Amino acid sequence: MARQMTGAKMVLQALKDHDVDTVFGYPGGAVLPIYDEIFQQNDIRHILVRHEQAAIHMAEGYARSTGKPGVALVTSGPGATNAVTGLTDALMDSIPLIVFSGQVATFMVGTDGFQEADTVGITRPCTKHNWLVKDTEKLAETIHQAFHIATSGRPGPVLIDLPKDVQFATGTYREAKAARVDHYQPQVKGDIEAITRLVELMETAERPVFYTGGGVINSGPGASQLLRELVDGTGFPITSTLMGLGAYPASGKSWLGMLGMHGLYEANLAMHGCDLMINLGARFDDRITGRTSDFSPKSTKVHVDIDASSINKIIHVDLPIIGDIGHVLEDALKIWKARGRKTNAAAVAKWWAKIDTWKKVNCLAYTGSEKTIKPQYALERLEALTKDRDRYITTEVGQHQMWAAQYLGFEDPNRWMTSGGLGTMGYGFPASIGVQIAHPDSLVINVAGEASWLMNMQEMGTATQFRTPVKQFILNNERLGMVRQWQELLHGERYSSSWSESLPDFVKLAESFGWKGMIVSDPADLDDAIMEMINHDGPVLFDCLVEKHENCFPMIPSGKPHNEMLLSADAEAFKGGGALV
């Protein structure tokens, strides 16, 4: 039904029509009409952030943990430019977001008005699509299209730039089903002939491996279910990228762990030595492939992706299948079952025997300590004490992120939120608030490094104001750990600007915002402290003082192939054929 209303009201109406319950934002002159409408309704909750970048990361956390699009609202000029990092992050990791930005009035555009910026120009390369709406009559349809584009095909962030006069003016509101979305209809069904060929390859493969990515998560929980059925049915080993953790359970019998630069030894060697690689919704990122010319040299490669531009971008594949992972898996399972559920079981058993020898290397082994908390130990204890709970994990970016991926286990999709493609330090804390807003009764932990965490620490106020009991688990090594590691390994131990100087007293900082602050430095106290953190009904800043110069292993030095990966400091002994401690 078409109704007359102001542009500002249309925004709220459209959000309601798309079942949006939460908007993350920050007001300013150019979005005041929308804030006025927010004030006069109770259906949509507005979360006031302390910086617009955090609004986008919160919306990302909300989106990743729910599977629904996240919504953010920022003002013109600096509000929009502050959103750019978050938008780029969401684009790289294919997270559906709808971001509204205010803009100066249409008659002011181009005059360098107060808080004017060319927002659509600036955000064009960091959104899936964006619009400058100059006519209130077109606003409703634009918002409906925005939801369609953000959530269909390969998901991504979209931005709608709204001049202030368009918000004030009255126009016709048309409902979502009246919106024209015909020409953007990405292909979701895979080619049946190609899928049949995939099944044939699966039937004869001697050394197969599933290599899964964020596309499985984005395809929805159904895709993860189908993946589990196919993996468990075939008995093929499976590894995943950082983005895909949780699609197949970490406790599953075919699970090899994460692959890539800091992936597990068995996962990377399986990738290197396989004869059939089945890539489901991953994109051959450079952190996965290492040196591309030596990447999995003897395998037939199958790549299933909803985005045609991901095919043959980095690695040439033998069998591309364009489509939604869930749809393709459904068809593949159907065909595989219809053809008699065949695999080359004897060869696959031999393959597993080989993989088991790699597993015995125990690549995540590290030298423990009774005096200092090893970061790996801290995460092992965190895992042991939280894994059976209704738990969501976010991370910042760096060593702690890789250790979290290695030492924490994820049983379900949408439980793990991390900045993969862009590697945005400062992502995890606001993302954890976004997750907690969506799941108020769950345990939400941000595994952080102190340096990343400081990048968006202003959101402490947001957490307090909206009573989100997020747990900030900071592995504090007083270093920019990953930078320091690279400087140690590759830049002659010249530690240029890679230490955290002048850190705050995190306990006092926490208390000043009404949080609980904790500091732990003795491994013997760790378990009790973690339990105290979990049981505290409110946000906790957990300052875990860890070993300062611990390196993150295994590691494929950049530009090296998978089979030249390094294991802790004993890598040399291993390469010589010796036993690993």
Place this chain on the structure above:
Amino acid sequence: MSALKIKKGASSHSVYDLRDSHSQVESSHTLAVIVDNEAGALARVIGLFSGRGYNIDSLTVAEVDHKGHLSRITVVTRGTESVIDQIKAQLGRIVPVHEVKDLTVEGTPVERELALLKVAGTGDKRVEALRLADIFRANVVDSTLESFVFEITGPSAKIDAFADLMRPLGLMEVARTGVAALSRGV
């Protein structure tokens, strides 16, 4: 850190050095991109080329379907086969792009370009310029006692050749439209 067998401070191990050194032959492709005629559509296409480091040898754009609000962008680009495939796939995922046609793989397309050339001179040079214009079937669209403006259409190579001949005869300025192209047959 002897465990690493990497020379300390060695920068050759940079992660940025991952590109395949086995680059194949580059070839020129003419692409026709049908887009919604809306603000920013051209910027998206151009931004894609500059952002991802692709070449543009020529680019033309104009509305071709007023009722359907569709424009046709003709891009002449260069790259290895895999780069060309990547360009087409990347163009294809721009939301307002309806269709990407690679006219070069569909067979040699009909390609035409229009150019205006201002040639100044008197005496023999002026006569020679006019004679060559006649040979190239260029039209005189403006003339003064000291100058001509020639209009010429044809494949880019023909225009290049004509401009080269005009240079010693007093070529002052060239304006070219870029290539418009259609595939042959139906």
